Amino acid sequence: MSKALPKRSEDYSLWYNELVKRAGLAENSGVRGCMVIKPYGFAIWEKMQRVLDDMFKKTGHSNAYFPLFIPKSMFEAEEKNAEGFAKECAVVTHYRLQTDPENAGKLRVDPEAKLEEELVVRPTSEAIIWSTYKGWIQSYRDLPLLINQWANVVRWEMRTRLFLRTAEFLWQEGHTAHATAEEAVAETVQMLNVYADFAENFLALPVVKGVKTPNERFAGALDTYCIEGLMQDGKALQAGTSHFLGQNFAQAFDVKFTNKEGKQEYVWGTSWGVSTRLMGALVMAHSDDEGLVLPPKLAPIQVVFVPIFRKDEELAQISETVGKLKEKLEAKGISVKYDDRDTERPGFKFAEWELKGVPVRVAIGPRDLENGTAEVARRDTKEKQSMQLEGLENTIENLLNDIQENIYNKALQFRQENTVKVDSYEDFKRVLDEKPGFVLAHWDGTPETEERIKEETKATIRCIALDTPEENGVDMVTGKPSSRRVYFARAY
Template sequence: MSQEGQKHKQGQKQGQKQGKQQGKQHELAIATRAADYPQWYQDVIRFGELAEPAKVVKGCMVIKPHGYAVWEKIQRDLDGRFKDTGHRNAYFPLLVPMSFITKEAEHVEGFAPELAVVTRAGGAELEEPYAIRPTSETIIGHFFAKWIDSHRDLPLLINQWANVMRWELRTRMFLRTTEFLWQEGHTAHASHDEAREEVRRMLDVYGDFAEQVLAMPVIRGTKTATERFAGALDTTCIEAYMQDGKALQAGTSHDLGQNFGKAFDVKFQNEAGELEYVWQTSWGVSTRLIGGLVMTHSDDAGLVLPPLVAPIHVAIIPIFRTDEQKAQVLEAAQRIKAALSEIDLSTPRARFRDFLEVVIDDRDLRPGAKFYDWERRGVPMRIELGPKDLEKGQVCLKMRVDTPAVSGKQFLPEADFIASAQQRLLDYQAALLEQARERREANTVTLDTWDQFLATFAGEDSKFAWCHWDGTTQTELAIKEATKVTIRCVPLEGQGPAPEPGVCIFSGQPSKQRVLMAKAY
């Protein structure tokens, strides 16, 4: 509520004033999650130097080098996974003839409101306006029709890395911006079964990627009719748990059936010699994943990045008093950096090798200032290196986030550290996943009564709740109307409680299984 927001704002102002009086607190401080979660989210992005609002272009953002580097890591691994599963990259035009968009009835309905349209070009009014792609099903459908003649042309497995534009009414950095970066896979198959397999295969690719690379646990499921992609028969998704209890749809994989095949006349001759419409799929993840990353791992000290997507893995902070010490410490730092830079931290599926990125922070700042600085950027490992360490042949290591196994500063012989650095980062990666999983589990409940439901979702509160649902859109909308809670997904096998009959938490009607409910981004 706006009152709530006001309170937060006032609370912050007071905090700052007190801080000033005490002469200790800094305005560089990041809002705490407890005091003002949305502000915290923005602060983490700003201080973490991931992105900033473009301002001169409504609803758009500038992804800064550190943020873009995270996206590049995401791209590298995912692109490898797409190629592992037989897909090839291609690129289609940014502009889509308006007539294409309107060919699939549900598709138009879903996307028309958020289209940006080009009506003038070359100093003249265009005969037919172009839509700036909100997604590429239509224009790709057009080309698939030209490329596909026979069952021998199938399956056709294409992926595109691109930008898209959707004129959203409300934007938030990474989570929803007018323009965003993504990949969209588009495939065509000879049978519905084959298409369904593809939908599931790519959902699993996303799920595995989210967990193994982003250390972001997800629940795989199927969307209800209201949340389905415009023009799809079926939409599957991965849903991630954010620290404020809300859900984030982190990726989707759609069974398009023959809807676009029919709209764009994508036919093939089957083995029996008959003409048939192809069965298509599409699937995508976007820069939204970075927003998910922020809200999965980061803390009140700022950004936290899993090593596999961290642009910088190690920050070495030299500590010295005299010029002589400075020279010695920097020399040792160079030596350590060189050794670390040999360590391969490629993600499992990336086609390119990624070695540890190490920075030696020799800026003329006090060490403490540098500590805070690299913490805000989410760098997994910090090495403090001073005269005492050189004497003892050791390094002082601090991981960005304490884990049950490793907390606080550790003093390790230099050689041991180098030898164990890769494993330490992988352990840390695993610990972040585990921590995120525990956080989600601690905030996942099974609810059976409407009173419990109302209590769980009171005010701005949210959790992951497994509830029985009678399967009707009417009930789904009524729940949303009353509480802002939506059905995030119907879990796939093993992704939620085992199916057991029950009664709908809202209507009391019979239900076959529990579904995941939560407020969502």
């Protein structure tokens, strides 16, 4: 294995795969399309979970857990949704194995143990959840019902990539029921805003909030809202979705409530989710040719100390100083790692912690102890600076905030530089090939035009941004009138 990572500029895809593996985030498993999330990667996911979970709780949601298996008849109840996922469902047909009489030491599926009704492994949980809600909701007093679950789901993808698209992935799915359409829409938008807040303030990833076109909408939803981020290679990545389900699932599962006037009505629903795909977004948004660059707010280790020493006595002295600093930092809620391994040399450690994206590295050697200083290096800019040990915990705390802000600003600047308005189809194609990113163009609002553009350029409408101003124009392909620009991009 060569020491250096592949370069982003030479092979972005290879760089991504290698980085995910070498930084210890995840690896491929012996199961097609399924990955093993390794401890360091899972630690980041756990931080994401904690932050998001708090946000869900603050907005009034409770966690629950629903089954992995969904009877086929239940799954197919909401037709559009079922059709949308049909092609990628794993299905359980048997419940027992037996020793194979023709093949010693091997097992085979017991042909006698066929299930009367096949079980679909959830690709999403609307069906099982709405069939349950039917029993939970009778009156307007039971509403709103605000539930979230953290779970794994399975979508039998043909082509998979670590974190970005795997056959099994982890996510959260919120499922809410409301008395009115207005309230459900408000919930949908509220959760979109929660996701955007998370993306920008924790992932340090600026996102465009918008609505999907009917083509890109979640099967079974009336409206799909999304946040879209731009990766360093100019491709867009959908980082979260929030759906207004209307009464589709309520009707399919007969979920009604009695309103204040004593009349029966179907409830209004929403669902919203983010997945381990966010890990891919995190990697692709900020990292460089030396490795991960983690935003301090999600880094499992925020500060790493590396001692520089020759003799045991030196190490002992340094350890004493580091120990005190570590306590002060931890008192501030900062996570610290002291890498006092004597089996690796400092240069090796520097490279390793850079690969793992630790935001701040502090090197302390005998010279520093004499001078009362430490060498502080920040991962995002690679700047190194000698700083006073006195009060270093405050300096580092500020530095972490600076880094969080800086990588957000860097990503924002990148997005601004790679978001362009075009008015002709020629320009559109040229921009996609020469300087890929978000392309703002007029669209006539028809699925046909959208489809044609997708076929010809591989670019899709990522969303109709919520904050796009009205602007009269004409569709770049058909010349038909358009009242606003939409976001196009090639996407993950």
